[in-house]
Amino acid sequence: MQSTVTVKPSDLPLQCLYRWESQRRDAVYLTQPTGGGAVDNITWGQAAEQVRRMATWLQSHGWEAGSRVAVLGKNSAHWILADLAIQMAGYVSVPIYPTFNAEALAYILEHSEAKACFIGKLDDTANVHSGIPQGFPVVVLPLAPADVKGLAWNELLTGNAPLQGQPVMDGNQVSTIIYTSGTTGKPKGVVHTFNTMAWGVSSATKRIPMDANDRYISYLPLAHVAERMLVEQASLRYGGQIFFAESLDTFLQDLQRARPTIFFSVPRLWVKFQHGIHSKMPAKKLNFLLSLPLIGGLVRKKILTGLGLDQCRIAAGGAAPMPAEVLRWYRRLGLDLIEVYGMTENCGVSHCTLPGSDKSGNVGFPYEGVDQRIDPETGEIQMRCPALMLGYYKEPVLTREAIGADGWLHTGDKGQINAEGAMVITGRVKDIFKTSKGKYVAPAHVEDLLVRHTAVEACLVTGANLPQPIALLLLSPDASASAQNAEGKAALTAELAQHLKDVNAQLEPHEKLDMLVTMTTPWTPENGFVTPTLKVKRPVMEAAFSAQFEAWLAQKQPVVWSGQ
Structure with a gap:
């Protein structure tokens, strides 16, 4: 089990919310498309008001401190507000992937002993109707499908006064249980505290600085640790603005609207963007144009503007191996694409390549405070840091298998450390x-x-x-x-x-x-x-x-x- 982690209390998410509620009350925090080109801009003051009212409603049930409350839905402004309300009420959030089938949904609700579930945007509600038990308390977020029945978010806001003061959570309290999607077996509940997540943000942003001027676009699942850390937690820490994507069909327009300064995507989507550009301009012709001093600069600007990434100062790829050729291709376009490496069990905070680097073929160097080693017998990558999970919820045997007695996390990835000290991933131990x-x-x-x-x-x-x-x-x-x-x-x-x-x-x-x-x-x-x-x-x-x-x-x- 991970030892006690300490961070500055002012860096914990609720304290950050209180800070921006006071200092940036009228600044836009969340920008949510509502259909037909319309958007809803929610300021920090408005966000805090909604969170406080929902926290009052949650506390009115008298559930034991630390009780679990689930959030199911695609990315939306109210997904984040629900998450913050759960924390402010003194409970533990359980994010659930909207693509989980009915069996996995029912399993997580039962395994976590969730008291209620917030349900938001969904493409299909069949799993909700068969996976959520009859009579289970449901709060319906704005933009949820019409056939999802439960208590309406907006009506609960109207009927409850804002929670007063600035409730403070102990950093060592459990903040969330993230059930991994996994490539095998049943989902495992990864237990994180306020401190493990806050330490992860602090360590990562020492290498990749962020501030209140940053813009993010949220479109990868918020139930995944990468989106949770890079978008939700980072914007809370530094006061940046989050834009949400409306749908896959409008994604390019959503990107162009947000013009993010920080952008994370999985390798498959980076490859898809590249193929889309090549479908309009063959690789040979593009390479020739990029080699021309004046025209090359114009072509780069046109392509990045078309992608909505002309203002992006840090772009990242992760969650799966990133082809080295793809990294080099984007860097030639002028996009500082770095590769990040991590997993749910360490808040996604392990390694990343250095901004401005022209290196490829590795996932870079450990963040500050992260130790790395390679198991001499299996070649497995092992790491430890203060962002490690407490363990798998209700799974002590699996926890001991994942984190040794000496505190090292067994990642399941094979790798080697090159001459420069960077980590090279060579595959999964079990994929061989x-x-x-x-x-x-x-x-x-x-x-x-x-x-x-x-x-x-x-x-x-x-x-x-x-x-x-x-x-x-x-x-x-x-x-x-x-x-x-x-x-x-x-x-x-x-x-x-x-x-x-x-x-x-x-x-x-x-x-x-x-x-x-x-x-x-x-x-x-x-x-x-x-x-x-x-x-x-x-x-x-x-x-x-x-x-x-x-x-x-x-x-x-x-x-x-x-x-x-």
Whole structure:
């Protein structure tokens, strides 16, 4: 278990809210699209008022201090306000991914012993209706679907007076239980205190300074630790403004409206942005234009402005391996794209590359206060710092397995420390598989090579007990569309076959791929193939498709069209 962590009381989230309530009362804190191009701007004063009123309602139930209250929904201003109200009332927030199925939702509510649940924006309510027990207390946030029934947020605000004073939470109190989406097994509840999260913000922002002028756009799940820390907690600490995305369809317009100064995205989306640009301007032509002194600068500005990132001073990628080629490509555009490495168990605070660096192929150096080491037998990355979780909720055995008696977190990632002291991740300890030839394959770097082709949106290299590995490719929407006729399909098949040759030329003999299998059905959190942060769920994918491996191999083709 993590030892007691201390931080300055003024750095805890509620104290930060009180500070901005007083000092920046009329400054806009949250900007929420409400449909049809309209937005709702909520100031720090208005936010604090709503939080105080909702905290009064929560406390009126007389629940024991530290009781759990869940928040389920897509990102919205009221998601954050609900989270703060739970904290102000003296309770523990339990964020739940809106893409969790009914079984996972019911499990988390029962396992956490949640007293109530705030429900906000959702794309689909089927899981809510079957996953939430009949009669369970529900508060319906603004923008929730009409068929979600419960107590209305705005009506509760009207019926409750603001909680007075400045309730202060002890930093060692539990603040939240974050249930990991995970790539295997049931969700685990990661327990964090106010101090662990506040220390994480302090350590990270010593390397990446932030202030009240910063703008963030919130679109990755707030139930995920990265969005919680980088957007919610950082804006609370420094007084910045949060913009929210309305939908996937409006995301580019949302980005252009926010023009964030700090922007975090997962690698799959960074790759998707890159492919979108290449679809309008082929890579060869773009590289030529960027090499021209005057024209190159104009092209860079046009591309970044079109993405809404022309004001972005720090861009970050994380939550999954970032291809080195993608990092270099964005840096050439003039975007200072850094790579961050962390996990829910350490508040996402472990390593990051240095702003302004031209290095690639590693996730950088430990943040201040973070210790790192490599297990000499397994090659596993281990780390420790004051941002470590207390443990997994109600899971003492799993906690002991994750955090040794000496306080080191076992990350499950394989890596090595290079000559400069930077961490190089070589794969997941459990992702490594053995072919029928008895050779071990670490798939991560092969996958990095595969996604460089603009037709490939995501991929999975697999092949346990096969003679050679194979790769499952999710084609981009543009590539799928181009293959709708025989001529387009033949052209794409030839391109991918050449890509396979190029990739295999860079691999060791035992790593060379036998074939590429194309897929066009999206891999989404809803169908269970990826986590909410778009990490491919290897066990789910292999269980779904392994029975077809032999039939695909029997075709003896470099590229097989699965029809799936």
